[in-house]
Amino acid sequence: MIPDQWYAITRSQDIRNDRPVGVRRLGMDLVLWRSTDGTLVCQSARCPHKGANMADGRLRGDTLGCPYHDFRFDADGQCVLAPCLGSEARIPKSMRLDTHVVREEAGLIWLWWGRRTEPLPEVQIPPEVRDKPELYATSSWSQPVNYTRYIESLLDFYHVPVVHRDHWFNWFDYVGWSGTAKHLGLDGRRRYFAMTKVENSRLSVDGTTLRHDFDLCQEGDPTNRAPMNVTFTFPGMVHIHTEPFDVTIWMTPIDEEHTQVLFRWYEDAHLKKALRLPALRRLIPRMALFAQKRVQEVQDMRVVRQIQPRVTGRQVNRFVAVDELNAKYVVMRDQLKKQAGVTPDETDGAYRVDDADLGADLFAPSE
Numbered sequence: 262m263i264p265d266q267w268y269a270i271t272r273s274q275d276i277r278n279d280r281p282v283g284v285r286r287l288g289m290d291l292v293l294w295r296s297t298d299g300t301l302v303c304q305s306a307r308c309p310h311k312g313a314n315m316a317d318g319r320l321r322g323d324t325l326g327c328p329y330h331d332f333r334f335d336a337d338g339q340c341v342l343a344p345c346l347g348s349e350a351r352i353p354k355s356m357r358l359d360t361h362v363v364r365e366e367a368g369l370i371w372l373w374w375g376r377r378t379e380p381l382p383e384v385q386i387p388p389e390v391r392d393k394p395e396l397y398a399t400s401s402w403s404q405p406v407n408y409t410r411y412i413e414s415l416l417d418f419y420h421v422p423v424v425h426r427d428h429w430f431n432w433f434d435y436v437g438w439s440g441t442a443k444h445l446g447l448d449g450r451r452r453y454f455a456m457t458k459v460e461n462s463r464l465s466v467d468g469t470t471l472r473h474d475f476d477l478c479q480e481g482d483p484t485n486r487a488p489m490n491v492t493f494t495f496p497g498m499v500h501i502h503t504e505p506f507d508v509t510i511w512m513t514p515i516d517e518e519h520t521q522v523l524f525r526w527y528e529d530a531h532l533k534k535a536l537r538l539p540a541l542r543r544l545i546p547r548m549a550l551f552a553q554k555r556v557q558e559v560q561d562m563r564v565v566r567q568i569q570p571r572v573t574g575r576q577v578n579r580f581v582a583v584d585e586l587n588a589k590y591v592v593m594r595d596q597l598k599k600q601a602g603v604t605p606d607e608t609d610g611a612y613r614v615d616d617a618d619l620g621a622d623l624f625a626p627s628e
Contacts, residue, residue, distance in 0.1 A: 262287060262408075262514050263594060264601035265375030266496040267384045269511035269523055272399055273365050276301060281325055283316025287374050288516045291361065292316045296323045302336045303372060305359040309340075315358065334358050367391065368399060369511065369523060375601060385494050387470050389502070390509050395527040396539055398546035402554055406565050408497060408512045408520040409573040409594070414565050415499040415510060416587045418477055418489055422454050424564060430556045437505035438487055455479040456487060459583040466589070469495040469597070473586040493590060495597060506549070517572070526550050 270286045271293070278295035283306055285291070290306035292315040304325075306315050313329035320326070324333040324341060333342040340356040342348065362373040366384045373381055404411060414420075425431055432450070439453040440446030462475040471493045479485035492500040497512040511523040526546035536542045570577050575595055580588045 262374070263496045263597045264603060266373075266597075267364070267371040267382075268374055268496060268513045269369045269498070270363075270372045270513055270521070271370050272401060272523065273368050273370055275401075276370065278320065280320060281316050281318055283314060284521075285515050286372065286521060287514055290314070291372075292318075292325070292358075293363075293370070294320055294325055296336055300336065301363055301365060301370065303361040303363040303370075304334070304338055305361075308332060309356055309358065310343075332356070336360070385469060386498075387467075387492055387494050387500065389492055390498070390500050393507075393527060395507070395530060396542050396546070397525050397527045398543050398550055399523060399525040400547075400550040400554065401521070401523050402558075403515060403519055403521050404558075404562055404565075405519050406562065406568075407517060407572045408514045410565050410568055410571065411512050411520045411522070412493075412497060412499065412590065413573055413587055414561050415501070416473075416491065416493065416590060417584060418475075418491070418501075419457060419459050419583065420564075421477070422456050424560050425557055426454065428556050428560070430552055433552075434505075438503075439485060441484075452479065452482075452485045455482070456485060460486075462583055462585065464585045464589060469593070471586060471589055471593070475583070491586060493586065495593065524550060524553060526553070 268287060270291075271282075271284055276282055276293045276295055278297065278299060281292050281294040283290065283292050291303055292306040293301065293303050295301055302325075304315065307313070308315055308327040308329065310327065310332050311329060313327050315325060315327060315334070317328040318326045319328070321333060324335050326333045331344050332340050334357070335341050338358040338360040339354070340352050343350060343352055343356070346352070362377065362381065364371045364373075364384055367386055367390065371384050421434075425434055435449035435453045436446035438449065439456060440449030441452075456477050456479050458478050458480045460476045460478055462473070465472045473491045473493075475489055477487045477489055487503055490502040492502075494500075498509065499512075500509045501507070507527040509525040509527075513521045513523075515521050526549045528542045528546055532542065532545065573591060575591060578584075578587070578591070
């Protein structure tokens with residue numbers, strides 16, 4: 262995990278002011294709640310008294326009560342009442358919850374994981390996501406894989422015709438990506454399986470944002486081609502734009518073995534005029550997320566769960582030329598960890614790569 266970064270930990274809509282919510286992120290058990298004026302609070306989930314889970318507690322005005330003995334903690338984490346001692350008791354200042362810095366941006370809750378220097382940087386959301394006008398639906402799920410491997414599964418798209426096939430729902434992929442009007446889309450399956458080559462690959466770096474534009478195509482058939490735009494922003498956001506769909510995915514470690522996924526699917530801009538009601542326009546993204554979780558996600562995870570070693574790093578991959586986005590991600594991840602004062606461990610040692618294939622400029626410091 263990379264310190265000194267904002268991590269998307271859940272959706273804003275998941276935290277209300279009538280009950281606390283417990284989550285595990287970045288190896289920490291956390292409790293989130295809102296005060297009576299809607300202010301968001303994020304604290305350590307274990308009561309300092311006897312270790313009860315504060316997420317099972319009750320909100321009492323602007324305090325959170327422990328489910329075991331109802332010790333009450335304010336938004337700053339200080340215990341302000343221990344009922345067993347009475348309302349006049351002096352409570353030790355050490356009786357407190359750790360309070361974490363959080364912000365709300367783009368419909369998500371972000372947690373700062375790192376040194377609390379002032380001022381903290383802004384949450385990094387690239388313009389292709391921050392400025393999108395389309396309606397969307399956002400879903401959340403977890404997977405039993407390290408977050409670096411989940412990210413890598415989204416940084417290359419030439420795996421798509423290999424992995425995403427043979428389920429009835431994949432016919433939507435066949436038709437949407439490769440089917441032609443002349444054949445009513447029925448030639449989509451054959452053409453989809455043939456789109457295995459990457460051409461016109463272009464990688465650019467903008468601070469901690471990487472952009473990769475390329476064509477996924479059939480060798481020898483210029484008519485069978487899908488332009489792709491993949492944007493990655495550290496520590497864990499991928500935005501994918503192509504003609505059939507437009508999605509943004511945020512990935513945050515639950516711990517070293519599990520990843521929390523926030524998956525956002527945008528409405529099809531072509532349907533705006535046909536579907537006037539926002540509720541109807543959001544219906545298609547919600548249906549797409551339903552299928553993503555139960556079909557495409559399952560297909561991907563059959564492979565990703567078996568990848569060894571479980572964490573990517575600078576010694577575990579032998580990249581080819583079209584892996585330039587993935588390679589740059591690995592290199593910059595290592596650089597950001599070093600900048601934050603993290604000493605690379607055994608997993609993060611030097612990795613094998615053929616500079617002749619990738620180009621020496623790929624590994625040069627970004628300007």
